[in-house]
Amino acid sequence: MSHPETSLPVDSPTLAELTRAELIELIEAQQEAGIRISFPGKSNARKTGRRVRPRTLRELKSYGAGSEPERAHNLVIEGDNLQSLATLYKDRGQVDLIIADPPYNTGRDFRYNDRWDDDPNDPGLGEYVASDDGARHTKWMKFMWPRLQMMKSMLKPGGVIAVCIDYRELFRLGQMLDELFMEQNRLAIINWQKSYAPRNDKNHVSAATEYILVYAKDEARATTALLPRTPEMDARYRSPDGDPRIWKPKDASGSKAAKNQTMVYAIQSPFTGELHYPQAGSCWRTAQRQLLTWITQWGADYELRDLDDAVERAKIIGIAPSDVPPVMGIVLKTPLGKASAAARKRLEAGHWPQLFFGQKGTGRPALKSYLEDVKQGRVPTTFWADEDYTQPIVLGTTSWAHTESGHSQTGIGELDAIVGPHHGFDTVKPLKLIEKVINLWCPPDGIVLDPFAGSGTTGHAVLRLNAETGSERRFTLIEQGRPDRGDSYARSLLADRLKRVISGKWRSQTVDPQPGGFRFAALDRKVDAAALLSMERGEMTDTVIASHFDSNRRRGPGLSYEAPAKYRYLVARNADDEGFFLVWDGPNENTNLTEDVYEDIVAEATDANLKPIYHVYARLFLFQTDDVIFYQIPDRILRDFGLDLRGEPFSEE
Template structure:
């Protein structure tokens, strides 16, 4: 398989493993549907570096995200937008200096963009479910670089398609060479057997069906009775209602057997034209056809355009035109229809103005679904635009004839907290004991942390699959697995996993009671 090489690649190929694990700090919960806010809503908006945020999501969401949509910076060099579409952003520059080193000073714009994208794609791959898919918006400027990059991370066999989105409503006569009418949405799956949902039929797709003979089965479409290869035995000639004979043209064959054709004719499922003298057509009834197979050309009148998205954002923020480059919510809704079910988790780690959350809320309102969104935005407008848009969608926005009813819903707004491990690779006590316990549980079980059971052992985390987990940790003293500690263990299990600073029990005893000792901090898994 061809691979893409660039300056700095060897420094970022495994960088996702070195990204520090930070805890998520809830800042507030916004809620519209209940009187009392929950401790934390299922929907998340995270303000912070998306590389660190993706790492922070791994314990809870690794392999659980059904649909990922990202609209990364296209690296056009345009620095006039609020969404700085350029890897010369100071945050990216600092990161490149730290990770790539002095080589980073000589990188081209595209080298920098590839260095930025690679570790983020690696973490997105980890978060994606086995039956999930990722959709990536991109333009011609970066598509040639992105394709081999995603081939390398997701596997060339998991490329699904490249969707063309008609983004322009009218040509740009100021263009020096060509007026660009489209962008792309690149689609990759986690596994090669991924199949998108079909799209519901609409008026346009149904309008080609008619009922000229008032068939009681309803509207139908005439189907070709001939095929390019023989589906039935031999060739035959059949006589129509007016006595005219019909047989396939040279080189073609009947699609069905003569017996089958006559049975369909008796049942009124063959159309011989208005006068009964036309060649036979097999009726395909609207009531019997399935939903639509998605196509790769998405027209603006179906999913919106740049103008649609600007009108949408202006209606949401009439006080200021503060965001010039959102995607239309209809476009993201189309993606969600193809790639999610009613209980799916959707992730957008380049959240921008929050269009993905808008689309999730719209679709949930339409079909009663419980899809959940996770947005990550590193820029300063994460609260003032991203989160604010989600609030307005939930509550309703616009006035008069343009008023849009609220969808309801809730979300928790997070920032990135301290690292779980300090510079000496020890547990950072600033994160708090409860966060440590959650991390240990996730690292062992890949399941949600259970609420502590009243009256249970002090260091007991929980039990899963007949295994009991203990985290024997004290901030100000060394902890030991010894006979005194074992005397305090009351939970019965087939196996025990116990974290502590030291183990003073003989190996024979550990084997007898199926105890697995893990030393703090050496044996704590690093995501």
């Protein structure tokens, strides 16, 4: 199903109909010799993201948690994730990490509405795609393509996306990500062990692992952190010589002899007099002057001397003897017998020099590597083994259901303890797994986005890491739930879980609360000029706060609400204690900034202890003054949602 694309697909529009972004993509495809995935409806799927309309956000305060400043840091959106991503236009290019756990296309977890092919704004949920549906892979790719496109645009230049998947769509997802993000930006394919006991699942080989595909928006600008060191790693450091600092031995030589030819020479042992050279292809890893200082600490005098050993060094470097640069070796100046006696005396005394020759003095040159000097972390590998995921993150005093049945049940056990059993959600990732991803690819002050939030594991992980490490990460979670059953996971499960994590009032026990909060908002009406101008004040307040974007404050929390009953115009404040005022009593009354309205705004700002800079949303600017920053309704709101003021479809351009 993959081929090099050298021309427009059959179902593509003409060149004149292509957008600028599509033309650039087409030109890049012509220039590349790589393989690009092809599937029926791909051309239409590529345009879907630009045809989806953003929505207004209606805050449901009872489902949120925390004070107003705490709520402003994090956001939970109830609704379709494609529409939600379009609504989050103001956050494009600002997200550090996206964690996505999309449906695995198992035959019972994925819906597709055929009407989305013509109108991606169609509200229908679609039917479940059965495992025997001949078009199930095509439908899944048409569903995922525009979402992956929009996720990529949400990432900052050095941002990272981590997508969870199993064997069913692994290869198709990998091809889509290779094409959208480019193969050179693939950071890892993580293979994590979800269960350690073979299951009788009627397959030839029992599936014990799942995968996380990790891509950077730009590999050169992305950063992968070190993982915390384990006690087992630190236990390798000891002090057999009585050194007050614990250490472990490491080879005094390293690779790349061909690039460091002047660091290939002999070092004479003070114990045996043997001349030691680096191993083939290796060179000494420390400057000669430093090695000379360390070796004289064994009680003998040394000097640099030409040993006429070009042939020996040439073999190590892998070049002809005539090409070997002249380098002198480090050799004894003190007679060997006297040097050996001094060295053995120092060996018995303990606290050896940093360059040593084994614990008995008969080994090759080695260096002491002190624990306090090594990087305080470990490099991640692509296989994440079972020891990380066998037990829930907190056991407490209450038994956890299902923990004995394998790693795939760990997340369910954690969720059971927090919200109680019988929640009906059986695709929960272990908390440790998500924490590990966040630690690796989201900075301590970064933003995490989860467009398939499920039970809220990502939000829980952010709150817990913030509490444990003092980090200030923020999250945005999107979850539609099951509106066809009248049971939204976003409300009944996700919000409930996060509120219990924040309060510490778990269903099974009371635990330490996790500081933080979040706003809970539901997608509402499609955004266009007519919809905005017909809004009542409450709707307009939510829309202003949802849409506001300040290019000078690309990080930091958004606007936080003020008590609407106390003030007529003041609706929010930002982190700089500047007030935001809405002149809007409905579509037909009091919508303009006049002198009288301005005086009331100043009075309200003074009462609320706000700075004398007034951000005012209104229909018309009828009173001019330097201390007002004016936002016209509906034009500014439409622009902040990414909509062209001429009414054209949504566009990132």
